[in-house]
Amino acid sequence: MKSSKKILIIAPFAFGYTAHIQKALQQFQTVDVQILYLDQPAFSYKNTLHKAQNFFSKLIFGKNLKKTFVTDRIKASLIQLGQQDEIFIIRPDMLSDDLLQFIKSSTQKFIAYYYDSTRRFPRKVDIIPLFDTIYSYDRLDVSTYDLSFLTNYIFEESNHAEYDYQFFNISTNDYRFPLLENLAKYLKEHTWSYHIQVYNGSEMPANHVEIITTQKSIQEVSNLIQKAKIIVEIQRTEQIGLSFRIFEALGHRKKLITTNKDIVNYDFYNPQNILVVDEHAIEIPADFVTSEYVEIDAAILSKYKIENWVKPIFELQ
Incomplete structure (x- = not known):
């Protein structure tokens, strides 16, 4: 054996x-x-x-x-x-x-x-x-x-068509905080519902986002994602790789708004599902918010799933 x-x-x-x-x-x-x-x-x-x-x-x-x-x-x-x-x-x-x-x-x-x-x-x-x-x-x-x-990988999947809020983001407090504050203000002005949380070790002032002082577990974040229609991801300026947030959106069949311009070069990109925005001048078309998610071809999605992701790395069949 x-x-x-x-x-x-x-x-x-x-x-x-x-x-x-x-x-x-x-x-x-x-x-x-x-x-x-x-x-x-x-x-x-x-x-x-x-x-x-x-x-x-x-x-x-x-x-x-x-x-x-x-x-x-x-x-x-x-x-x-x-x-x-x-x-x-x-x-x-x-x-x-x-x-x-x-x-x-x-x-x-x-x-x-x-x-x-x-x-x-x-x-x-x-x-x-x-x-x-x-x-x-x-x-x-x-x-x-x-x-x-x-790339990173899809580790969990779901397909919840109903949602409690239209936009969701969770981030740590860093240089992206004012960008998220501006985004939340923009969403509020357009009367779109959102759930945006920023983790900080202690209370801090915020006008439009919710400050949380306890970090969420991966399962808690997953539950929040499933309750949203659209996931928002503000990419770190010093890298162009796709963050886990993008693969969480893919796994949970959620629409995505991202500042990562390189995402248009991936085979799962569909402009009805993914909107690339300028973090300093955010514009979100109403029809992107109201339109439905388009299912991605199963063969394309499959290669990003963790069970297939590990195969080439460790030469497994």
């Missing part, structure tokens, strides 16, 4: 988005898959003295106990799990070169996935030579550094 291919995923928890890769791989009988999270279990100080110890350790020796904790945990886990056939890592730029070399020594094939651009995290450029294959969702990075192109 053929032995299983041993695959290890190392990734941020990322609200649970990365857990779907492991779930998809578990459906293949020829795969033995484990996952290590970069940020879970999280580091915590034992007491005030431990916190002070870390302060002086960074000040005097340049050594951060938080980073040491992650390094030691990953090394111990790798030793326990043993040699792997393939290790697939997301956000390797969060780790030191020494730790990445240690991880590489634990596998026959070392693969990375960049779901953020090198413009956002420049260290990703420096570590390219460490990997056998690097996938990136950013076309510019793919062409600049000769990487392999790979």
Whole structure:
């Protein structure tokens, strides 16, 4: 009997988005898959003295106990799990070169996935030579550094035609906040219903959007998406890859408004489903809001689903 291919995923928890890769791989009988999270279990100080110890350790020796904790945990886990056939890592730029070399020594094939651009995290450029294959969702990075192109994925599907509000967006508080405030004002002026939430660690003033102080889980966001007719996505200016919000819209059969101009180059693009807007001069035609969602060809949609997304990466049938 053929032995299983041993695959290890190392990734941020990322609200649970990365857990779907492991779930998809578990459906293949020829795969033995484990996952290590970069940020879970999280580091915590034992007491005030431990916190002070870390302060002086960074000040005097340049050594951060938080980073040491992650390094030691990953090394111990790798030793326990043993040699792997393939290790697939997301956000390797969060780790030191020494730790990445240690991880590489634990596998026959070392693969990375960049779901953020090198413009956002420049260290990703420096570590390219460490990997056998690097996938990136950013076309510019793919062409600049000769990487392999790979989008994000659809991990959940539904088909709810009814909706509680017309527009939905959830974001963290960053430079996009005033853009979302302007968008909400625009929607209000057109008497369109919306549910726009901005996460901040504490209360802050807002005129048109709702400020939330607790982060939503991936399932909570999914429930909110299903109640909307149109999903709004404000793309980060330093990258052109398609965010998970776009694939959530695809999976839940929702119309989409996005500032990502590159989306028109994808095979699922349909102007009745997807509207590209200028974030500084938003204009939304009324007929886009009132018209219905057009189903995408099943063959096109299928290749973005997580169960098919993993096949070429890990050479599975």
